[in-house]
Amino acid sequence: MRLDRNRQAGVEIQYSLIFLIMKRPSFVHKGNRYHLTHLDSFDWHYRVKAGRERPDWICKFQVIFSDHCFTRNPFSGEEVAEDMWHEGPRGKRVFCFKRYELSFRLPEIIRTLGERVCYRTPHGNFLTVVALTIREGKQVEYEIYFDVVRASRKGWLHLIVQSAYERTKDHETMRKKRKIRLDVIAYNRRVGKAIRSGP
Template sequence: MGVNWDSGLIYWKDHIPSTSERYSLSHLHPFIQPLNLSATEKHPSRNVQLHVSFGLHTFTRAILACDSDHQFYRDNREVRSFCAKRYASSFELPQIIQTLEHRRCEFARGMGGIINYVTVETRRGERYAVFFDLRRFKKAGADAVHLMVQSAYVLDANKPAPGRGRISFHALLGHILRGTNPRPPP
């Protein structure tokens, strides 16, 4: 069980489907990553504190009719099924986020058409998509940003890439800190 990201940074409890099984989720506990945004012609440099947290969809999937109660995992908003494949891939997430400033970031459509962002890691012939959102984190300071990894999963090989356009992670941080919105592609 965890808490909704609007309530704060999420510390997930281990998934324990039986007395003989335990899946630690400590690798998905929040962390803070300091980043330096270099000065530009229009904006001074800033030392950013990136507060990173991971959502329920990074290690669970939608419930199927064949799922049993011991597979269920819930936060304060929804119940989903623990997914062994997403869980195994989730061990890569902290490293992907720690290197996000050197990765290609693209615009993606989140639930309800809301814009979020995606980076895609290609490994072993698969595309692993990591969807995230950024918000000011004012209670942690003027230069604090909360990055929430909303979902992460291996993409269907027969479907197109989920992102469009391109934006650098530093440009995204600058927009968030200034309270402006980057312009997504048409």
């Protein structure tokens, strides 16, 4: 999901966000219920320290999670069972148990995004990579793609988590790009200043 490409079409962006903000029903598979309430939208106030050209300020985000955080595209040649499809705002995708498990970490990761290294991508959005320890001590790299757009609420921004998954041979990352801080992203988006995409 690359909402940045629709930045000029504000109506389309707001229409898409309505579906992402709505409460999601649980995904049910073989009698097991997989709740998605941990990916409900939430408000986050992020304090930005004063810099050379701007004072200390509070950045007000509404954090929104895409269904790409727990679903995926089918693999080439994969036959997907009917009960594995999840209906999202932009069509059907395959429910992914690995992404779902990792997605429980997302709210806390996002609340610490201001302390993390972020990168620009060629698509105009942003990336952060988090080292996680999961079951049985396995180490994984968790890639989180996000964008920031102005919200309809005055002074607010939407922080949209567009996708998040473990780096594997099926999902190899792009080479890390030019670094950028969250406060720089937020300030430029708030004042409408363009941010150059990664190379």
